[in-house]
Amino acid sequence: MSWTRETLKARRVRYADLVPCRNAFVDTRTPGSDRKENFTIIGPGVSENPNQHIHIAEPHGFNVGGARQPEGCLNSQHSHESAEVFIVHSGHWRLIFGAEGEDGSVEVGPGDIASVPVHMFRGFEKLDAGDGFLFVLLGGDDPGRVKWAPSVFELAKEHGLVLLKGGKLVDLRAGEQVPEGAELEQAPNADEVARLVTPTAERLAQCVVRHDQLSATEGAGLNGRGVEECPVIVSRHSGDGFAPGPIVGWWPHGFQVRVLRLSEGAQTPLYHCDEPEVLLVQRGRVRVQSSAGDVILDAGDTFTSPQGWAHRLMSDAPAEVVVVRGTDTPAGPVIAP
Template identity: 70%
Template sequence: MTWTLDTLRQRRVRYDDLVPCRNAFIDTRSPGSDRKENFTIIGPGVAESSDQHVHISEPHGFNVGGARQPDGCLNSQHSHEGAEVFVVHTGRWRLFFGPEREEGTLDIAPGDVVSVPTQMFRGFEKLDAGTGFLWVVLGGDDPGRVRWAPSVFDLAEHHGLVLLKSGRLVDRAAGETIPEDEEIETAPDAEEIARLVTPSPERLAECMVRHEALRGNADAVLAAPGVEECGVIAPAASGDGFGPGPISGWWPHGFQLRVLRVAEGAVTPDYHCDEPEVLFVQSGGVRLVSEAGELALGTGDTFTSPQGWTHRLEADADAEVVVVRGGDAPTGPRRAA
């Protein structure tokens, strides 16, 4: 396929163009959680509301979304069936573990990456003043459903929201009724909660990389003067010089995650990927240069590269770009001949 700038622009989601959903989940009216915004950037996500806007529906083998919250705003305790990765774009955040936030916390800051294990309760709160944004990657084309803690169900019922077993929300306060052929979802019982156990602090420490701990790989295919690629999540060795880790996980991810640093005036080699590749500009800005011309990506923008499309990244100022490539062991970027 011949890619034009017009078709490439359709694969770019500007931060300023993100369409939020304010009633995506069962906790949307719970005190402390009623000011959050959820985003589905790539894939269907895990939203329980039909109001959720999907920016790019093309299957990638993983989903990309986001959460934007003001200070003091909570995301209630829940468990995921598939991988859930947080990249802190702006703000300082606290993760809470356990069904009632009683099993430990973890504070994270801009540039930190956390892959929270599956089958455990987690929630998060924005700590510092102002609004912050988390860029989120979920494993699988269908990342499964969210399992909420019992207290979330109690608060939702008090505020007129009911979750069905099909995963759909019913808003009784707005006059909606439960269809006769649908069943109401029930809260997890003690036996299920016991299975959704929080790992030890030592085990959870294996699931986070601090921004200051990122290290470039001199053997990376994209390494060049002023360009370094840092490994973050790799369940297995890839085909471009990266071994497993530093986050490998004991659960499937279905993707690898890196951070690409491009210094002012630096240029990556021309390359293409055979697997899906998504770029998120953590800081600065880059230009994607190809035979079609130049496409600019600014801070907070997301872009999905066409498979097999040859391009390079150029930076007019220091930039950091989060890179997600599909597969637990992707081939990775290949330099153009």
């Protein structure tokens, strides 16, 4: 395909242009959870509201979403069938474990990245003043449905919300009716809850990378003067020289995550990728340069690079970009001769 600057700009989602859904899930009216905003940036996500806006529908093998919450706002306890990765863009957060939050927690801040194992309950709470934003990665083109903790169903019923089998939300207070013959989603029973076991604190610690722990991989393809590529989630050896770690996981992710750091005036070599590549700008401003023209990305913006498309990243000031590469074993960037 021949790309133009306009078609490339359609692959950019500006942070300022994100369209929130304020009633995406069955806990949307639960006190403490009623002020959150959910976003589906790439892929359908796991929203229970059929009116949730999807910015880019093109399948990537993974989903990119987001959550924006003010101080004290909770995302209720739930479990996922596929990988869920939190990338802290702004604010300080507490990740809470166990069906009722009884299995401990871990706090994360700007630049930290956590991958929560599948088949366990987790929730998250914004801790400090003002709004904070998390990028959220989900494994697969169809990441399945959320399994909520029992108390979530009880509170939702009190506030006029019910969930149908298949994941559709019905708002009784808004005058919506449960369709005739429809089956309601039921809370997990005691046996189901018992199977969703929280790993030990020691194992969970292997699933978090702090911003100040990022370390460049020597010889990475995009490294150069003022450019460092740091591994975050690498489950198996990649084609461009990344060894497993620091987050490996004992469950499939379907993608790898790196952090690219650019100093003032730095640029990567010209390259392309044969697998999906998504850029999430953590800080600074990045110029994506190609023969079709430049695309500017600011902090909080998302851009998905066309596969096989030659480009380079440039920055006039220090910048940091989270790079998501499709598959568990990506070949990585192919450097132009």
